[in-house]
Amino acid sequence: MLKVKNIIKYYGSNMAVDNLSFEVQNGEIFGLLGANGAGKTTTFRIIMGLLDANHGSVTLDGKKIDYKLVEKIGFVTEERSLLTKLTVNDQLIYYGILKGMSEDEIVKKMDYWLDRFKISEYKNRKIKELSKGNQQKIQFIAAIINDPKLLILDEPFTGLDPINVKMFKEAILELKDNGCSIIFSSHQMEHIEEFCEKLVILVKGKVVLEGYLNDIKKEYQKQNIFIQGDVDVSKLEKIAGVLEVVQNSGEYVVRIVNKDVVKNVFSIVSKFENITKFVVEEASLNEIFISKVGESYEK
Numbered sequence: 001m002l003k004v005k006n007i008i009k010y011y012g013s014n015m016a017v018d019n020l021s022f023e024v025q026n027g028e029i030f031g032l033l034g035a036n037g038a039g040k041t042t043t044f045r046i047i048m049g050l051l052d053a054n055h056g057s058v059t060l061d062g063k064k065i066d067y068k069l070v071e072k073i074g075f076v077t078e079e080r081s082l083l084t085k086l087t088v089n090d091q092l093i094y095y096g097i098l099k100g101m102s103e104d105e106i107v108k109k110m111d112y113w114l115d116r117f118k119i120s121e122y123k124n125r126k127i128k129e130l131s132k133g134n135q136q137k138i139q140f141i142a143a144i145i146n147d148p149k150l151l152i153l154d155e156p157f158t159g160l161d162p163i164n165v166k167m168f169k170e171a172i173l174e175l176k177d178n179g180c181s182i183i184f185s186s187h188q189m190e191h192i193e194e195f196c197e198k199l200v201i202l203v204k205g206k207v208v209l210e211g212y213l214n215d216i217k218k219e220y221q222k223q224n225i226f227i228q229g230d231v232d233v234s235k236l237e238k239i240a241g242v243l244e245v246v247q248n249s250g251e252y253v254v255r256i257v258n259k260d261v262v263k264n265v266f267s268i269v270s271k272f273e274n275i276t277k278f279v280v281e282e283a284s285l286n287e288i289f290i291s292k293v294g295e296s297y298e299k
């Protein structure tokens with residue numbers, strides 16, 4: 001488990017991170033969100049021990065992160081850090097050895113991941129001869145070749161086509177299932193919504209919203225229920241807290257005063273025949289971000 005506790009970081013007099021705390025359990029994907037300059041990169045660098053915080057602590061499985069433990073952290077960023085004149089094979093062996101693996105182990109893992117990413121044929125090609133997307137796959141494999149305890153993904157899908165995004169997502173979920181703690185930062189909210197159970201939103205280094213995505217969404221629940229099927233409108237209109245029921249493109253929209261009314265509407269609707277849809281409208285993460293921060297997060 002990663003534990004970040006009361007981190008404060010100043011650059012000169014500029015406070016880049018203001019008393020940030022969060023925990024990422026094993027097998028959990030955590031979203032670190034914030035507009036440009038919010039303090040995400042600074043936080044990542046502190047976690048990896050590349051930068052000292054002015055205050056606070058970072059521990060992985062209860063231990064302070066030193067040079068030995070850093071080997072167990074995988075990091076994927078937009079910026080590529082591959083030695084492009086090396087072949088894929090030599091590059092991955094190089095990274096594996098840096099992380100203390102034996103050559104046999106590296107080859108086993110490398111072959112597995114090259115196959116998973118459908119790029120085995122490039123094993124003996126130079127990195128510079130590969131497309132950008134395939135270079136990104138190599139960078140990802142380099143980050144995970146030693147089964148890290150913690151994986152930091154900073155905009156990992158930038159520049160990938162949808163098929164490759166899907167492949168990356170499946171690989172990330174496999175790592176999660178194997179107990180890896182994952183921190184994920186992206187400017188694309190749909191990726192965060194799909195992936196992260198828990199998140200923090202930073203504005204100028206300060207936490208403005210944190211918690212489990214499900215709980216956050218409940219808080220921001222909109223006051224509409226969409227129903228399809230044989231609905232007895234008069235019965236719904238009699239429920240306390242129902243403002244109105246309107247018909248709209250083949251479905252009924254029930255406007256309610258607050259989310260507490262949902263269960264009452266549901267208990268009545270469940271008695272109707274042929275109900276094919278009962279959906280309580282959810283605010284998107286981007287709408288929540290705007291309501292909290294006052295501007296859109298998506299670029």
Ligand code: ATP
Pocket residue numbers: 011014015016034035036037038039040041042043
């Ligand atoms: P982005 O989404 O643009 O990558 P970020 O959330 O990663 O932004 P940081 O790069 O951590 O944000 O920056 C946080 C704050 O710290 C900003 O005000 C930035 O200008 C400042 N900052 C970052 N690095 C340095 C540095 N090396 N020296 C001085 N100030 C810095």
